[in-house]
Amino acid sequence: MNQKNTGRLSFFLDSVKNVYSIFLSMGRRAKKTKIFFLFSFLPVVIAFIIKFNQIFSGRGKIQGIYIFSNLIVVFYLQFLILILALFFGTSVASEETEGQTLIYLTTRPISKSAIVLGKYSAYTTLVILMMSVGVLLSFLILNVNNLGNFSLYKILLRDVVVLGLGLICYTAFFTFLGAFLKKSIIVGLVFSFGWENVIQYFPGSTQRFSIIHYLKSLLPAPRTGRFSFLMFRLEPSPTGTAIFMLFLITVIFLCLACILFSQKEYILED
Amino acid sequence: MKPIVETKNLSKWYGNVLGLSDVTLQIEPGITGILGPNGAGKSTFLKLITGQIKPNIGTVKIKGQKIWNNYRLFSIIGFCPEQDFFYEEITGWQFVTSLLKLHHFSESEVETRAQKALEIVELVEDKDRVIRSYSHGMRQRLKFAQAIAHDPEIIVLDEPLSGLDPLGRRKIIHLIKSYKGEGRTIIVSSHVLPEIEAMTKRIILIHQGKIFAQGDIHYIRDLIDTHPHIISIKCSNARQLASKFIQQDYVLKVHFSSSNDSLLIETNNRDKLFSLLPSLFIENKIEVDEITSPDDNLQAVFDYLVGK
Known part of the structure; x- marks a missing residue:
């Protein structure tokens, strides 16, 4: 019995791996990826302008790492990772139904859950890579005169990990949304810039109903400054709880996406 | 002969629209033509027997097993859909090899099978072109290649000749007929009688979601001949x-x-x-x-x- 289960698991994992490698390769070439890769360079451009201005205006009092931390919260955490996760997560299911290519996948000896998990993993890898390149470049530009300070790299690593966790969690949620709804992008935008941006500022336990609450809990306490209001009223969860909750949300929404995708009948238009 | 495909009281609605109604039949190895005018229910029938959609009433069994969500059966089924949709940004070679990988073949076997399938449909020379640049005939042949590449026992072809020029049509008909002698079950749909006639004598007539007649093609020929x-x-x-x-x-x-x-x-x-x-x-x-x-x-x- 155990051997049979092990065989099934290894067959399933092999299916996930195959789907992953196919869609990682396809995703790399996709026009959508190229567009979003360019889009993810927006904070790099902003970092460049800020640094350029600092150097040539002679007003370089503000530390590069301080600007970098604000860039992470303002552009990455509250905007870019949401956009990347939304467009790649929802497309796990919707690009197959809208593009009518689903038929090529569902007539193969692989489970529908393997399709969801394989595509999710491939697209999450892509968005994490896109985000990491932008974050690294922004960091290098903003700290160009302080690159010998190794303590700064710890901050870089922490921020990349937090954003990566955010992408893993949000992409799982949007994968579920894409499998569930036809107009998932609109609902996803409302969730991203409505729910997430509002609920996180609610006092007490209410803010714990947003994913961003757990991500912000992993970042250091807010400093005073121009953008400190973005951490306003944050009552952070302990680090362990935050990581556990992000993991739990990811697992729950991926399971729901798999169940839904397996049971739902996608009728492709003739 | 043992039936490969069995349906019992199969019915399907799309909202209030009837797709298929009370279809009970058995399909044995060989080529079977599904014939009917546009909108008769041919595609619905093929989608049901390949597990793409769920029946509202009735059952579909392939080799005695239910098809819906039974993904393991797809190691013996090849399906060529009617719709002209692809992953447009990859090459023909990448398309066929990617889908073969999902059959758990080794890397070398994937390449051998893809090469063979593309040779059969005469697309080897164009295999490294992106699908977006393929002509309609090439796209039809590529769809056919992905359906046969894993050497399936059951091949389901939904309107494989639609939109092809006479030469392309002849090639595909020749290909389909070449599989007949290998003990396979081939189910092919069309709304053009001479196309089906060129491939098989065994037909199922579908009209308004119902099986109108089934059997030898001479039967329908006789009916047509008496039609003023x-x-x-x-x-x-x-x-x-x-x-x-x-x-x-x-x-x-x-x-x-x-x-x-x-x-x-x-x-x-x-x-x-x-x-x-x-x-x-x-x-x-x-x-x-x-x-x-x-x-x-x-x-x-x-x-x-x-x-x-």
Whole structure:
């Protein structure tokens, strides 16, 4: 019995791996990826302008790492990772139904859950890579005169990990949304810039109903400054709880996406 | 012979629209043609037997197993969909190898099988071009390649000849027939009778979501032959030609167009009338501009058969 289960698991994992490698390769070439890769360079451009201005205006009092931390919260955490996760997560299911290519996948000896998990993993890898390149470049530009300070790299690593966790969690949620709804992008935008941006500022336990609450809990306490209001009223969860909750949300929404995708009948238009 | 595909009281609705109604049949190895006019329910039937959609009522079994969510069965099934949709940004080679990988073949086997499938459909030379740049015929052949690449026992082809030029059509028909001798089950749909006729004698007629008839193709041929047929001839001397036709006992009626340059002939023996035409034209020195058959389509035949 155990051997049979092990065989099934290894067959399933092999299916996930195959789907992953196919869609990682396809995703790399996709026009959508190229567009979003360019889009993810927006904070790099902003970092460049800020640094350029600092150097040539002679007003370089503000530390590069301080600007970098604000860039992470303002552009990455509250905007870019949401956009990347939304467009790649929802497309796990919707690009197959809208593009009518689903038929090529569902007539193969692989489970529908393997399709969801394989595509999710491939697209999450892509968005994490896109985000990491932008974050690294922004960091290098903003700290160009302080690159010998190794303590700064710890901050870089922490921020990349937090954003990566955010992408893993949000992409799982949007994968579920894409499998569930036809107009998932609109609902996803409302969730991203409505729910997430509002609920996180609610006092007490209410803010714990947003994913961003757990991500912000992993970042250091807010400093005073121009953008400190973005951490306003944050009552952070302990680090362990935050990581556990992000993991739990990811697992729950991926399971729901798999169940839904397996049971739902996608009728492709003739 | 043991049936490969079995359906029992199979019914499917799309909201209030009936897709298929109470279909009970068995399909054995060999080529089976699913014939019916557009919108008759052919694609719905094929989607049901390949587990793409769930039946509202009834069951579908492939080799005795239910098909819905039974992904393991797809190691023996190849499906060529009617819709012309692809992952446009990859090459033909990448398309076929990617789908073969999902069959858990080794890397070398994937390449061997992809090469063989693309050779069969004569796409080897164009395998490294992106699919977006393929012609319609090439895309049809690529769809066929992905359906046969894993060497399936059951091949389901939904309108594989649609939109192809005569040469492309001949190639695909030849390919389909070449699989017949290998003990496989091939189910192919079309709304064009001569296409099905060129591939098989065993047909299932679908009309308005129901199985109208099934069996040997001669049966439907006989039905068609008794169907009064209208032929339109546009020529230089329509009146003279009409006088010749009126003497034939298989010509039921002759009408003239308002401009008197063409005539409509109603016959109950289309083949005999067509064989007479060349000699009539030559003997009477009649110049012909056009010969058409306004109701030479399956819909007209079905309308006649169901007594509309």
